[in-house]
Amino acid sequence: MPIKITDYLLEHDGVDWSKALATWSWLLPREFTLWLVTRFADLFIVMADGTVHWLDVTGGTLTKVAESRGDFADKIDQDDNADDWLLIPLVDRMVAAGMHLSRGQCYGIKLPPVLGYEFNEANCAPIAIEDYLGAYGSIHEQLRDVPDGTEIRLNVINHPDRRSGN
Numbered sequence: 001m002p003i004k005i006t007d008y009l010l011e012h013d014g015v016d017w018s019k020a021l022a023t024w025s026w027l028l029p030r031e032f033t034l035w036l037v038t039r040f041a042d043l044f045i046v047m048a049d050g051t052v053h054w055l056d057v058t059g060g061t062l063t064k065v066a067e068s069r070g071d072f073a074d075k076i077d078q079d080d081n082a083d084d085w086l087l088i089p090l091v092d093r094m095v096a097a098g099m100h101l102s103r104g105q106c107y108g109i110k111l112p113p114v115l116g117y118e119f120n121e122a123n124c125a126p127i128a129i130e131d132y133l134g135a136y137g138s139i140h141e142q143l144r145d146v147p148d149g150t151e152i153r154l155n156v157i158n159h160p161d162r163r164s165g166n
Contacts, residue, residue, distance in 0.1 A: 005076070008086040010037045010106060010129070020130040023137025026144070027062050028055070035069070039091050041106040041129050044072070054085060057133065058109050058119065060140030093121045101126050108132040112139055 017034060029047065036044040043055040044065070052066040065085070066072035076082050083089060094107055099121075101107065108127035111117035 003082065003088065005082075005086070008039055008088055008091050010039055010041075010101070011103070012037045014104060015129055020133040021137070023134050023141060024055070026141045027060070027137075037106075037129075038086050039094075039101065039107050040087050041108070041132050042085070042087075044085075057136045058113055060136070060144070090119075090121060090124070094124060097121060099124070099126060104128055104130075106132055112136070 012034060021028060028045075032045040032047055032053075034043060035046050035052065038044075041057050043057075045053050045055065046069065047053060050068050051064055052069060052072045054063050054065045055061075056063065065081075066075050076085065091107065099107070105126045106129045107124050109117075109119060110123050110125055113119045117123055
């Protein structure tokens with residue numbers, strides 16, 4: 001049975017995208033059109049020249065993946081692109097495990113793979129998309145000039161549990 005791409009995407013209305021993407025200003029261009037949002041909050045954006053770029057949130061990269069939306073539609077069916085771009089196997093495991101998303105949520109990687117943690121369903125949970133994008137944008141901005149293998153210490157400030165008093 002063919003997959004339905006919409007099963008691996010989020011509706012992106014109702015999200016304050018300027019707030020959600022504020023910590024990504026170091027990587028994103030000033031002007032673009034938000035096109036697709038995956039269940040892991042990766043974005044496919046369209047640049048002014050019509051090219052499609054993929055913001056890989058956990059990897060902290062922005063990569064040109066297609067010359068146009070039509071080219072993207074062709075390329076997503078090639079090789080493992082759909083699995084890689086939409087994280088289809090991981091989303092399927094999350095759904096099978098009973099982890100469903102509410103409006104305004106995405107699946108989030110709790111402990112960043114860039115810091116050596118596993119990219120698997122045990123390290124995933126539903127999270128508010130604005131919080132997730134904000135946190136990962138900040139992490140990647142701070143680490144962008146740090147050489148691989150450098151020992152770092154991660155301090156969490158304004159953790160949601162601390163704000164709510166839990």
